[in-house]
Amino acid sequence: MFAIYPIVESLRLSLYQAGEGDGVFVGLANYARLVGEPYWAEQFWNAFKNNVLLFAMHMLIQNPIALALAALLSIPTLKGAATYRTIFFLPTLLSVVVVGFIWQLILSPLWGVTPAFMNWLGVGSFFKPWLGLESTALITVTLISIWQYVGIPLMLFYAALLNVPEETIEAARIDGLNGWWIFWKVKLPLILPTLGLVGILTYIGNFTASFDLIYSIQGGLAGPNFSTDVMGTFLFRTFFGFQAQLGDVHMGATVASALFFIILIGVSLYLFGVQRRLQRYDH
Amino acid sequence: MKVSATKAAVAAVALCLSGTAAAQKVVISIESWRAEDQAIWDDLILPVFEEQNPDIDVQFTPTTATEYNAALNARLAGGTAGDVITCRPFDNALAMYNDGSLEDIKSLEGLSNFSDVAKAAWSTDKGDATFCVPMASVIHGFMYNKDAFAELGLEVPKTEGDFYAVLDKIKDDGGYVPMAMGTKDAWEAATMGYTNIGPAYWGGEEGRLGLISGKAKFTDDGFVEGFRQMARWTPYLGNGFQAQGYTDSQNLFTLGRAAIYPTGSWEITGFQENADFELGAFAPPSKDADSNCYISDHTDIGIGMNAATENKEEVMKFLAWTTSAEFAELLTNAAPGFFSLSQHDINVENALAQEFVAMRGQCEATIRVAHQILSRGEPALGNQLWTITANVINGSLSPEDAAKEAQANLDGWYKP
Amino acid sequence: MLVRERITSTGIHAVLIAYSMLALFPLVLIVINSLKSKKAIFRDPTGLPVGEAFSWKGYASVLTNSDFPLYFGNSLIVTCVSLFLILLFGAMASHALSEYRFPGDTFLGLYLILGIMVPIRLGTVALLQLVVDLNLANTLTALILVYTAQGLPIAIFIFTEFLKSVSREIKDSARIDGLSEYRIFFEVVVPLVRPVIATVAVFSMIPIWNDLCFPLILSPGEETRTVTLGVQQFIGQYTVNWGAVLASLSVAILPVLIMYVIFSKQLIRGITSGAVKG
CATH class of the missing domain: 3.40.190.10 (Periplasmic binding protein-like II)
Known part of the structure; x- marks a missing residue:
């Protein structure tokens, strides 16, 4: 009830426009505006593009790092695995308010943390105000997000790797495979379903959870010049309004429903495509 | 865990009790x-x-x-x-x-x-x-580090010419960042930049009401000049100003590392608590010695x-x-x-606040240009000014194009 | 051979330590700066909180504020109860979905999955009206209900993925032993998926603990404020008391950290016991 009501309500609202009482039924006109009117279409496609980039970067950077760390942590003879695991997970527990604050402080050109470190390394001249440049802001925010959330895929991979039966690994070892090959040939195929799961969770989180961090670091206008704008921030601005801009419930609901369909397509592809294939491998 | 839960329960009960006591x-x-x-x-x-x-x-x-x-x-x-x-x-x-x-x-x-x-x-x-x-209203203007001004032998600027002369001197000396402002959060650029010094060029209320009545356009020289002034500010901002947020600017100034801070009267309390030096305020400079100064009140x-x-x-x-x-x-x-x-x-009572109030007597007053009526479009002009002013300072948009974008927004929906 | 192993193990530790430093450095900065005055934070962010820079003020404004224990209590109640409900209903629902064929099960599965797709935040206004109608405004119950609804779909999603891998034979043999379906669930399935339960628990608790949106709108009242909402009082329009924000949020990480450690122990224990049974 609590979960489904908002969806139905936003689908309903997206078919109306402001007017007398509850509004005027306009059919799909709002969707036409969203992709047709330059003001809306520009923002929509820009946010969509940034979301796609965000997703790609998380898949290519975050998840491999998480998998690599999980693989190392799952080595049975490794000492201190629990400590490492806790350390890696710590950033995930933090509130985005502090994460935003501390990374802005670290990356700031004014307070000298990164510039001093880079000078020490002898690469000081490469320092740039990354969060403030259109060309680098999105990747910088993504890296911060990866820093914070790598713990989650790490944990899922780790749980899956530990679930690989000892006998299977033992058998492979007897066959003369070393640790590296055991990972590639034996463990990885077995945890493919988890890879798929992480992929889809990354996809969903990318459209829903990315909002908080970007809002806290780059603000509601997702600067500079909307270069870090994602569906979440776009939706927030549209639905609730931002500063001089008043909120528009109906366009907000339209953006929300569009977001809903985008995620729906992704999840369906996963459920009916990727997951079936993965299960075939599994058995 | 248990302790705090108990405390919470106790506190909740206490609150209920105090609620009944004050019921009348x-x-x-x-x-x-x-x-x-x-x-x-x-x-x-x-x-x-x-x-x-x-x-x-x-x-x-x-x-x-x-x-x-x-x-x-x-x-x-x-x-x-x-x-x-x-x-x-x-x-x-x-x-x-x-x-x-x-x-x-x-x-x-x-x-x-x-x-x-x-x-x-x-x-x-x-x-x-x-x-x-x-x-309440807030008055825009500039705050400055009196100690830094005394050290460099600077006088409070009255006109645009004085203003840039002072900035040049601070920059040449190299001891202070001339002006503490960044473009990361964008709103300072529009609020403390464009709508702060701009009224001197578009004639305050005359220009603002002109936009509303349709007599004036953003592409008129006065409004474009405001953007040109913004572009002129760029060299006086701190290193890496593109990533400098509002909090950064505040701290840069109160730590005594910057000499001038484009701002408004709302900062008085916070700044007086945090700055170790004496603070002064001056009104936005006038175009030249013969023109009036304008403040955004x-x-x-x-x-x-x-x-x-x-x-x-x-x-x-x-x-x-x-x-x-x-x-x-x-x-x-x-x-x-x-x-x-x-x-x-x-x-x-507050001396610095008095300096701001005194500006009401010396300058003509107006309000932020985009706030009344003009922000009803999509995007709201007020928000658009944030982004385009920041872009002008960042050098990714020319003053003329910024003015065109703003006017195009108004033309798109506004019938005077 | 032995030498080679030692080299490999040193290499592995080097990688892990390097990443640990990356993960910890910002955290260390947070803690260091939470002990400094606001000026000292910006004068030298990496400087240690000693001498003049040291300031206990941030923590003082949190610890002497008599309301903070209450806020912590609220946050804990909300997080723990929601978590319990999510895990219970999540595990049961996914067990049912993966175990039994019944009319409309695909539909139900899809229906639940739909829930993960739209940020529940969108329905904020609708939810608030619902909460007001149910007379639950400014109660922790409202938050618990919303968080449970918010966390359930993803929990079910993850559970279902893992439950599929629980071997059918174990359940069937239990059935032959004459165990009731409830006992199969609690005594056979739950122990087997313990690592997943721990995973889902950790996964679900963080957004609940750190959420600001719903406390702000559903229960902003003094008595029902959560920690994240309490911290907001230090964030003003123009001036932010960073010392206090950093201090309160550093303290706020402790309860979730403890919960995390508890759950991750479960994860290991679950795996070893699962292996024995399997």
Whole structure:
């Protein structure tokens, strides 16, 4: 009830426009505006593009790092695995308010943390105000997000790797495979379903959870010049309004429903495509 | 874990008990975005009112500024908002009035204590309803580090020529960042930059009202010149200003590393607490020695009634009190930099606040250019100014193109 | 051979330590700066909180504020109860979905999955109206209900993925032993998926603990404030008391950290016991 009501309500609202009482039924006109009117279409496609980039970067950077760390942590003879695991997970527990604050402080050109470190390394001249440049802001925010959330895929991979039966690994070892090959040939195929799961969770989180961090670091206008704008921030601005801009419930609901369909397509592809294939491998 | 849970339970019970004890009092609560003013309201302002009205208990319950609009609108829609609502100026409050969330309070006698300009920020376009008592304005200008100015032998600039001469000298000396401002958060560029110094070029109210009546356009020289001035600021900003946020700028200045800070009177309290040096203020420079200077004396805060309140009578009593000289004096001196909009004669105690008030006598006053009527498009002109002004300073947009974009926005929907 | 192993193990530790430093450095900065005055934070962010720079003020404003224990209590109640409900209903629902064929099970599965797709935040206004109608405004119950609804779909999603891998034979043999379906669930399935339960628990608790949106709108009242909402009082329109924000949020991480450690122990224990049974 609590979960489904908002969806139905936003689908309903997206078919109306402001007017007398509850509004005027306009059919799909709002969707036409969203992709047709330059003001809306520009923002929509820009946010969509940034979301796609965000997703790609998380898949290519975050998840491999998480998998690599999980693989190392799952080595049975490794000492201190629990400590490492806790350390890696710590950033995930933090509130985005502090994460935003501390990374802005670290990356700031004014307070000298990164510039001093880079000078020490002898690469000081490469320092740039990354969060403030259109060309680098999105990747910088993504890296911060990866820093914070790598713990989650790490944990899922780790749980899956530990679930690989000892006998299977033992058998492979007897066959003369070393640790590296055991990972590639034996463990990885077995945890493919988890890879798929992480992929889809990354996809969903990318459209829903990315909002908080970007809002806290780059603000509601997702600067500079909307270069870090994602569906979440776009939706927030549209639905609730931002500063001089008043909120528009109906366009907000339209953006929300569009977001809903985008995620729906992704999840369906996963459920009916990727997951079936993965299960075939599994058995 | 257990201990705090028990404590929470104890505290909850205690709260219930204290609730019953105070049951005969009518409690009204104030919605506000001024979280930093909690102590001022609790300790200085509200006790005075409660002493005169022992049967009313007023509570100040602010929400963080960035969350205020979203949270308040949700609470209004859900029927859980406070009785008294602090109003943002112009369209924001107007929209709340139009959807029936704010009560018309035009009948309030005390409103005669306010000028029409002040009331315009919280009235319908035709002026047939007023929904908030004008509370305070903020004055834009520049603050400067007096010690740095003395050290470098600088005088407070009066004209545009003086202004850049001073900036050049600071830059040549190299000891201070000439101007503490960044473009990361974008709003400083528009608010402390463009609408701060711009009125000198578009003639203050004349230009602003010209845009509304259709006589003026953003592509007119005055408005373009404002953007050109922004582009001229770039070399005087600190290294890496593109990633410098608002908090960074504040700290850069109060730590004594920057000489000039484009800002407004709202910073007074925070800066006086944090700066170790003497602070001074000067008005935005005039075009030349023969021209007037202009300040943005922006109607910023009003206070109104939630139309759904169950305590109309008590809220009206409270609102009536906010029109009084007593309230005006309390507010102005408790929160220096937020100047009462009433026409009562008030004695401003804070020296730096006095410097800002003095600008009212020397310069012509206007308000932020995009706020009245012009922000009703998509995107709102006020928001658009943030982005395009920041782009102009960043060098990714030319002043002329910025003006064209703003005008194109207006042309798209606005019929004067 | 032995030498080679030692080299490999040193290499592995080098990688892990390097990443640990990356993960910890910002955290160390947070803690260091939470002990400094606001000026000292910006004068030298990496400087240690000693001498003049040291300031206990941030923590003082949190610890002397008599309301904070209450806020912590609220946050804990909300998080723990929601978590319990999510895990219970999540595990049961996914067990049912993966175990039994019944009319409309695909539909139900899809229906639940739909829930993960739209940020529940969108329905804020609708939810608030619902909460007001149910007379639950300014109660912790409202938050618990919303968080449970918010967390359930993803929990079910993850559970279902893992439950599919629980071997059918174990359940069937239990059935032959004459165990009731409830006992199969609690005594056979739950122990087997313990690591997943721990995973889902950790996964679900963080957004609940750190959420600001719903406390702000559904229960902003003094008695029902959560920690994240309490911290907001230090964030003003123009001035932010960073010392207090950093201090309160550093303290706020402790309860979730403890919960995390508890759950991750479960994860290991679950795996070893699962292996024995399997």
